[in-house]
Amino acid sequence: MPIPPTDPGLDRGLLRDDVYRRLRDAIVDGTFAPGEQLKDLELAAWLGVSRTPVREALLRLAQGGLVLARPGRSTVVSTLDARDIRDARDVVAAMHELAVREAVPALLDGDLEAMREANHRFTAALGSGDVEAALRADDELHGVLVRIAGNRALATVLEQFTPTVRRAERLRFASLRGRDSVRQHDELIRLCAGGDAEGAAAVAYDTWHSLPSAEG
Known part of the structure; x- marks a missing residue:
């Protein structure tokens, strides 16, 4: 499938770690607010990558407590508990x-x-x-x-x-x-x-x- 346009100006050869860090930083700096729903397709288009590294990044973010991932449902930014x-x-x-x-x-x-x-x-x-x-x-x-x-x-x-x-x-x-x-x-x-x-x-x-x- 064709790669979506890269809006943030990132290299199309973006590595999984880079996707993770970009999403992590967007949560930490408040770009993505607590409770906001994160859709892997929209995130992939934003970063200009396929959905696979985005999904992997969301799993890592869930392990660190930055997002709440509910299989088959939505992934949302966690609150400051x-x-x-x-x-x-x-x-x-x-x-x-x-x-x-x-x-x-x-x-x-x-x-x-x-x-x-x-x-x-x-x-x-x-x-x-x-x-x-x-x-x-x-x-x-x-x-x-x-x-x-x-x-x-x-x-x-x-x-x-x-x-x-x-x-x-x-x-x-x-x-x-x-x-x-x-x-x-x-x-x-x-x-x-x-x-x-x-x-x-x-x-x-x-x-x-x-x-x-x-x-x-």
Whole structure:
């Protein structure tokens, strides 16, 4: 069958992971609202791919709690359920704690500088009210530690559950509470630079675990 036009300007050779990330990001940033019905045919046309990678992506999103997939019926974007957010938050916090503990002994000066630069961008984004830029910078900062840790199982768990946390975290970064993260980042970097793996791991855990478990 002919491939539908690619409206978002994506490569027609889009991989399954790319479809998943595009749909995941559209849910996290609110493009697809809680309760909105997702139809694989419409999504396939939007992305310019066949229905197969879309269906696979929706199954992955269901595993991460971002959508509710009901076989033979509809697939809808999940609501921000307090229990789901709390569960995801606890798992994500524990994974970042482990990542820091494993990464600190292997950090180089360049890695620490990358974290500092990310925190500068994070601070500037908060000051200008740019939530998307703040989240990107936050991902970059913590991503340094996840990358250095090199734990593939840990990274897989984070990929599955971080999007649920990010949906709620957008609320924090849109408020003055996001300022707390700047101080936590500074302390995290200071401890990492000093080689204090346990102290840095504790700060990383608290940073993620301080996220509220519900809206408001």
